[in-house]
Amino acid sequence: MFVPFSVNDFIRRAEAVYGDRIGVVDEPDQPAAGLGSLTYREVAALARRQAAKLDELGIGVGDRVAVVSQNSARLLVSFFGISGSGRVLVPVNFRLSADEVAYIVEHSGARVLIVDPELDDALAGVHAEFRFVIGKDEDLYAAEDAEPGHWQPDEAATATINYTSGTTARPKGVQLTHRNIWTNAMTFALHAGVTDRDVYLHTLPMFHANGWGMPFAAAGVGVPQIVLRKVDGAEILRRIEQHGVTLLCAAPAVVASVLEAARKWDGEVPGADRARIVVAGAPPPTKMVTRVEPELGWEFIQIYGLTETSPLLTINRSRAEWDGLAAEERAANLVRAGSPALGVQLRVDEEGEVLARSNVVLEGYWGQPEETAKALDGDWFHTGDGGRIGDDGYLTISDRKKDVIITGGENVSSIEVEDCLFSHPAVAEVAVIGVPSEKWGETIKALVVPAPGVEVSEVELIAWCKQRLAGYKAPTSIEFRAHLARTTTGKLQKFKLRRQYWTGQERQVN
Structure with missing residues (x-):
């Protein structure tokens, strides 16, 4: 059948x-009823x-x-x-x-x-x-x-x-x-251990890869879903206390805001010994992972994936073999992207790019058959991320091959930001890169060569971008340079431009 x-x-x-059973509790402060x-x-x-x-x-x-x-x-x-x-x-x-x-x-x-x-x-x-x-x-x-x-x-x-x-x-x-959505929701629920005893908090924007599939998974097993309209660390703790939340998903920047709010919380942190937080959107720093368990009392789970994969490709959840390890050792294991989710095959090609096969991989890019063909070349999905797979099957993301910056869990095309800056009459050349940020994982830096004889300020260029792009896509800093080194064919090698800002970092993403 x-x-x-x-x-x-x-x-x-x-x-x-x-x-x-209550299925959804709407945000009480919606601008309309x-x-x-x-x-x-x-x-x-x-x-x-x-x-x-x-x-x-x-x-x-x-x-x-x-x-x-x-x-x-x-x-x-x-x-x-x-x-x-x-x-x-x-x-x-x-x-x-x-x-x-x-x-x-x-x-x-x-x-x-x-x-x-x-x-x-x-x-x-x-x-x-x-x-x-x-x-x-x-x-x-x-x-x-x-x-x-x-x-x-x-x-x-x-x-x-x-x-x-x-x-x-x-x-x-x-x-x-x-089929993509169904498979993702079921495998996510399986690996995260979702049951009808859970209460889910929507800290993650629902538009973002369909809330990672949680609206479907939670409904399927009768989990009450608590709607949060705007992310705030202290408000997240209040909702967890008010509704008995046991599960939430978040980018590392949201985790950082919760950790900061917990420092000021009066009494035991809500959700201690019962809540688990699923983190993705950017590889979390090790020191963040080591803080979640002792400071919040929550279980830390990491996943890796893309919108194109519905998104779940890997899951990293503490396993029985790690129970006797010190907190730092467990964190070193948990900071990796994880092992393939059920039904997912992974491999790293000769250029170091992570490739995936699964029923969660997209059908295609709407109206863009050439982009679809490139992404699914060889019957494998090309993630655009560089990484390595250990002997134990766990994936570690080490670099980003695609020209994309992930800041606060949001994808930003550096080309889009460059185009915006190029439209300013004072900009002769520009390269946009991601640099480390303790709060956002990565933040956007623009390297700008001004046009001859024209003066322009950092503040002016950032404001120019904010007027034309979503605010999170605007650079947070601009560095002026006399020239940008290029290859003999005229290409910018952004990995070289990024290098000085990532000195001492094990990975070229954060």
């Missing part, structure tokens, strides 16, 4: 088995009403629906109301500029655009055939008794298109299928 996988499998089981606490039965019903509304609008199977929102219960519902009805959800990074959002809406061909009310004014110039504002336009959902038309599940169909910065100036749309 063959029964196709569907994202609906997760909400269907949640409704059938855990229908009366939040949804409060919803049972899984209510989540499923709202998803059906959203699907029925798309029917009324004439949005067909395979049509794209873009959502630009910070974490909210309505965004969580959309994973099932949109993707679960055969449409394609396009979750957009809410930190992007209006021009960047407009590009994604146009490139994806989204017929519907749903916008967070806090972003309504900033995105006033971004249009689609139908446009809704969360919380203001409640006709986003059909009437309570409306039922959507039937969709015959197709596990090979695209469920979401997630735009990610790569080596090109414009982001690429990563097509993830129902």
Whole structure:
């Protein structure tokens, strides 16, 4: 018997088995009226009403629906109301500029655009055939008794298109299928030990690789999901205390903010001896890993992956063989990317690039067949990361082959930032690189050769970028140089430019 996988499998089981259990607790400080606490039965019903509304609008199977929102219960519902009805959800990074959002809406061909009310004014110039504002336009959902038309599940169909910065100036749309999402959610839940006794906190933006698949995994086993709109270390601790949170996912910068807040916390840190934190987005520094257990009392788990891999490729969780090791020795083991997740094959090619094969690997890049062919050359996915695999099968990421900077868990194309700086009349040459940052893992530095006879300041160039790009893409520092060394063919060798800033570092990523 063959029964196709569907994202609906997760909400269907949640409704059938855990229908009366609280499924989501919305952020209480949503800029428009939040949804409060919803049972899984209510989540499923709202998803059906959203699907029925798309029917009324004439949005067909395979049509794209873009959502630009910070974490909210309505965004969580959309994973099932949109993707679960055969449409394609396009979750957009809410930190992007209006021009960047407009590009994604146009490139994806989204017929519907749903916008967070806090972003309504900033995105006033971004249009689609139908446009809704969360919380203001409640006709986003059909009437309570409306039922959507039937969709015959197709596990090979695209469920979401997630735009990610790569080596090109414009982001690429990563097509993830129902099979990709289903496999990722199940393997993530298995390796992280997710059960119906957990409570999950959405510290991770839901747009980011579909919240790493946790909205699906948590629903499938009836886990209450607590929505956090804006990341703040002290607020994370308060939510953990208030709701009995046992599981959260975060980039290293978020872990750093929690560690700082814990120093000022009065009494035992919430979640001590019961919470576990799954960390990814950038390799965490060893000293951060050594602090989580003694200072927070939480279990530290690291994963590695990309949006293109749904994202889980490896998992690194303390194992029985490490129980007798000193904290520093355990941290040295945990700082590695990890061992392949179930169903994942890894290898490192002759150039040191990490390659992967798995059912979590993307279908392709939306509308970019040449980029797809390059990424899947030889029937292996090319991660763009350099690394090595030890005798025990554990992967360590050592460098980044792609021209991408990961700062605070966000991917930034250095080419995109360079293009922006080049547009300033005072810039003759520029190279953008990632340099170590204790807070963000990496931060953006621009090496600039000014145009002859023109004066320009660091402050002016940073402001220029902030006016044209999302704020996190702007350089945090600019160094002026007389020239930039190039090869005989005129190419910049960025590994050489980075070298002086990474002296003494074992890895060329942080």
